[in-house]
Amino acid sequence: MKLHGLEFPDHLLYAPDYNLWLREDGDTVVxxxxxxxxxxxxxxxxxTPKRDGWxxxxxxxxxxxxxxKAAASARSPLSGTLLASNEAVVRRPALINQDCYGEGWMVRxxxxxWPSARHELLSGEAALAAFAERMRLDGFDPENQGVQALS
Known part of the structure; x- marks a missing residue:
């Protein structure tokens, strides 16, 4: 799925208010x-992630x-225990920009x-509609040269 040139894989769950994706992996979430x-x-x-076990x-x-130009707290859309951080991303944060849906994952x-939290997440067309509204509210302009559109 694409929106304004940005990819949103349809096999993932999304928390648009947090600008995050989530993937079930057994009984954990990436x-x-x-x-x-x-x-x-x-x-x-x-x-800079919190410590494992937090x-x-x-x-x-x-x-x-x-x-x-700034720093932001990466807020979680669900409660849980941090099992692991992606050490490759800690060492090379550009991986997030280069492969945000693959090697650039942040935490597990x-x-x-999970059953309750999962119902608050979006997928498919509902996720795209929520991101479209968020973009509208943010005044997002994909043509702006300061925006990094990923392909």
Whole structure:
């Protein structure tokens, strides 16, 4: 699925308000920054995750993302225990920009209540519609030279 030139793989779940994607992996969840998140942040210079084993409450940060002009807390759309951070991304944060849906994943969580949390996430056309509305509210202009459209 594409929206304004940005890819949103249809096999993933999305939390548009957090600019994140989620992928079920057994009884754990892998989380990463969406293509839209990459586009609005631009080049990512650092990702500093919380420590493995840390319990993350919903809406609380699982790490800090540093980009050209600022830093932002990467907030979790669900509660759970941080099982692992992507050490490759910690060493080379540009992986997030280069392959946000693959090698650029950020953290793996053990959700507290995955069945309930899963119902709050979006997929398919519902996810695209939510990202389109978020882009509209953000005043996102994919033609802006300061925006990094990923292909």
């Amino acid at each position: 989380i990463g920054l969406s293509a839209y998140g990459c586009a609005i942040y631009g080049q990512i210079f650092a990702f 319990h993350i409450d919903k809406d609380r940060g699982f790490g800090v993302v540093e980009f050209a 969580l053990q959700p507290d209540d």
